[in-house]
Amino acid sequence: MGNYIVTGGNRGIGYYLTEGLLEGGHAVAVLDRELDGLAPLAARFPGRLWPLLCDVSQEEEVARSVDEAARLLGGLDGAVHNACLCTFAPAGETGEETYRAVLAVNYFGALHLAKSALPHLERTGGALYFTSSGVGVTGFGGIAPYASSKGAIEALAKCLRIELAGRGVGMHLLHPPLTDTRSAAPLPVPKAFFAAPEAVGKGLARRLGKRSFVICHSPAQQFQVRLCYLFPLKMGAMMDRMLRRAAEQGE
Template structure:
C-alpha cells in the first residue's frame, strides 16, 4: 500500500421491492457493504502503523434520494455512508480519514438498464478524471466537479422531493422511448 490505492465495489439489482428476495438483499449487501467493511479491516492495521490513511467509499445519489426498483442497492449505499461517518469519528485521532465519493449518474454497464438517455449520463472518463483531480480533498463528500457538488447538496437538502422528481423524469423518459 502506498500512494493512492482504490477499490470500487458495486452490485445493483434492478427489481421492484416485491420481486427482491431476502437473498437478493443479502447478495447486494455482501458485495457493496460487507465488501467495504472487509476492505477497511484489511487496510486499517497498515494505515494505523503509518499513522495516516484515506479510505474513500463510492456512494450513490439514490442512497440520499431514494429511487424505484433498486431498494437493495440504495440501502447498501446508505449503509456505506453511515459506516464512513462512524469510522471518521472512531479514527479521528489516528490520522486516518474516511470519505464518500459521490459520482453523478454515469454511463456504465450498471446504469444501462435505466431508461435514461445516454446524453444525460456523465462519461466514465470525465467522472474518473474529476475524481483524480479532487481525490486529495479533505471534505467528507468528494465529487468530481463543482456542479456535481451542488447537485449532491441539493439532493441532501431536498432528498425525498428530489427522489420523486427523478422517478417522474425517468418514467417520462421511458414513455418517450416507446
C-alpha cells in the same frame, strides 16, 4: 506520490479512477474478481500497477490482498472501495438473496476494506474512501438493494469519521453520478441521465486529496449531491418522475 488500493478497478469508474491515479504519478493495486481489463494500463505503467484477484465479499481474501498490496507498494496512502453490484427490479419482486448478494459486495466489501486497510493507513496518515451514490441518500425506484447498500455505506462512513477523529486517518465519501448501467435498467434510461465514466473516474482521481467528507468529480455534481442531502425525499421523487417521463417520451 502516493500508494493506493482501488477495489472494482477492472472496468467503469474504477478503471478510469485507477488510470487517473497512475497518470498523476501514483502507484495502484487493484482488487477485483476480474483483471483482464487492466492489461492496457499494466503495459503503460510498468511497476506501478498491481492487479490482485480478490472477491471483496470475502473478508479473508480482502485481508490477504490488502497486506499483499501494502507489501508490493511499500505502504498505503489511500484505499478506495469502488466495487459494487446493482440489480434492477421492483422491491416487491426482489428476493432476499439478492439483497444479501448486493450488500455482501457493496456494504461488507467496504467494511472488509476498512478493517484491513486501517492499520496500514494509520502508519502513513492516509485516507479511506467509499464510493457512495445519491440514491443512498434519496432512494430511487427499481434499485432498492443497491440504494439500501449505499445508504448503509453512508452511515458506516459517518461512524468511521467520528471514530477515526484524532487518529490521523481521513474518511471520505465519493459521490459519482450515474454512468454506464443503462443496458440492465428496468426503464429505457435516457442518455442525458448518464455521465462518461472516464470523466467521472479521472475527475475523482484528481480530487482524492481534498479534505471534504463528500468528494465529487465536478462542481455541478457537488451541488446536486448537496441538494440530495438537504432535500432527500423531494430529490428522490423528482429524479424518479423525471426518469419515467423521459423514458415514456423516448428521450
